[in-house]
Amino acid sequence: MSPVSSPVKPTTYLPSEIDVALAAIRFDTQGLVPAIAQQHGTGEVLMMAWMDRNAVAETMRTGRACYWSRSRQAPWRKGDTSGHIQTLVDLRIDCDGDTLLVLVDQTGVACHTGRHNCFFQAIRGGALETIAPIVVDMDKTGKD
Amino acid sequence: MSPVSSPVKPTTYLPSEIDVALAAIRFDTQGLVPAIAQQHGTGEVLMMAWMDRNAVAETMRTGRACYWSRSRQAPWRKGDTSGHIQTLVDLRIDCDGDTLLVLVDQTGVACHTGRHNCFFQAIRGGALETIAPIVVDMDKTGKD
Structure with a gap:
């Protein structure tokens, strides 16, 4: 699927x-x-x-969120497979420099399950x- | 400072x-x-x-956000020193079980610098x- 523009x-x-951003970020012992x-x-x-x-540099250079996939041990340009890209709006660095808040405009859905975001599990009624x-059948779009 | 109730x-x-929640969470190799x-x-x-x-169990049992301080290598019940507690509203577990989203009601400020949140650094005009x-002088309240 070709990326839909935001x-x-x-x-x-x-x-x-x-x-400047890279100098302010404290990457962990694995460089992440x-x-x-x-x-x-x-x-x-x-x-x-x-x-x-x-990934930080690529995200900032291109205006599209890019990550490092720990499971694949490879760069991961969000949306390359599914078309569900994240357009960069602003990059925030926290007080300790060890966490980023990436404000984006999400095209389609963020989660590889086809849900809009990844935080969809909660305790309700004991379970x-x-x-x-x-909301999207990711088998049809390809997952990333 | 005694905790202000939410x-x-x-x-x-x-x-x-x-x-049930603990069974669904995939803690990392350091148990975090x-x-x-x-x-x-x-x-x-x-x-x-x-x-x-x-920390997950204490947060869920008491309804107040508790963490593990990596810098102090100790349990960290947010607000015990400053009074700036986080009252638990809902706990969400992500698709892979390896990240939590903790919905809270923040009393006072979240950041040890006295800012409302920790993500206050951004690139503006090249710097x-x-x-x-x-918004709060944390030297007066005690930091946590």
Whole structure:
């Protein structure tokens, strides 16, 4: 599926600005930093994933969220397979420099299960319950 | 400072429900899981911290967010020093079971710097800028 463009103009950064951000981020011993993707405007927390230095730089350079896939041990440009891209709106660094908040405009859905966000399991009536519907059949779009 | 009570009634869980949640969470090799604290209602992402099994159980049992402090290597019941507690509203587990979204009602401020949330650094005009004001003098309340 070819990526659907977002109505939001991507925020991109100059190489010098990327260097400033990278200098402020404290990557962990594996060279990674957790990145929380939040929908711009609504505040919905979409997902949490990890970025290495290259993913941070690529996200800031291109205005599209890119991560490091720990399961695949490979760069992961969100939406390359599914078309469900995340357009960068703003990048925030926390007080300790060890967590990122990535404000994005999500095209389609964030979760590989086809739900809009990944946080759909909660305790209800004594059991683990799925509290959000599948809105996209990811078998048809390809998962990423 | 004694904790200020929240107007929100804390959500608490039965021991059997805590067991269900703990079984669904995939703790990392250090026995920790990242927990994103989000303000109920507004959607503001307040902070990201880590929980071990005891912190998850204590949070669910008491209805007050508790974490594991990696820097102090000790349990960390948010607000015990500052009074700035987080009252639990709902606990969400993500698709892979390896990240928590903790919906809370924040009393006071979430950040140890006295800002309302921890994500106050952003790139503006080529430099790292602080984009949120200090709203509480944490030297007076004690930090946690």
